[in-house]
Amino acid sequence: MADFIYKPHEPPPRPFQKGDVVHLIDSQGRDCGALKIKRAGKNLVTVEDGRQYKQSDGRWVSEGRPWPFPWIRLAPQGKAAP
Numbered sequence: 108m109a110d111f112i113y114k115p116h117e118p119p120p121r122p123f124q125k126g127d128v129v130h131l132i133d134s135q136g137r138d139c140g141a142l143k144i145k146r147a148g149k150n151l152v153t154v155e156d157g158r159q160y161k162q163s164d165g166r167w168v169s170e171g172r173p174w175p176f177p178w179i180r181l182a183p184q185g186k187a188a189p
Contacts (some may be wrong), residue, residue, distance in 0.1 A: 112141070118165045119181040123147045128182040129154065129167075141182055 123129070125147050131139040146153040152167065153159050160167040166178040 118162070119167075122179075123152050124182065129179040130182050132176075132178050133150070134176040134182060140177070152179075155175075170176070 110111050111127050119154055125144055127144045127147070129144060133139050138146075142154040142156060144152050145155050149154055151161050159170050160179050161170055162168075166180070168176070168178045
């Protein structure tokens with residue numbers, strides 16, 4: 108049986124910071140690529156393509172999109188954006 112992707116997720120291990128690399132995750136739980144954070148606030152971040160994400164239930168979701176997709180997560184340390 109597949110794991111449900113609607114389950115709450117753990118917040119990032121630390122607050123997002125400008126320059127962090129995050130992974131974009133789609134509704135099927137697939138990694139759609141890496142993006143860099145251009146602006147980081149306590150509850151809102153902007154990535155390099157201009158999309159904004161806000162924190163909701165432990166995951167960072169895109170504003171104006173069907174909840175909870177797409178969402179972003181912090182990339183493993185040492186990984187660079189393409």
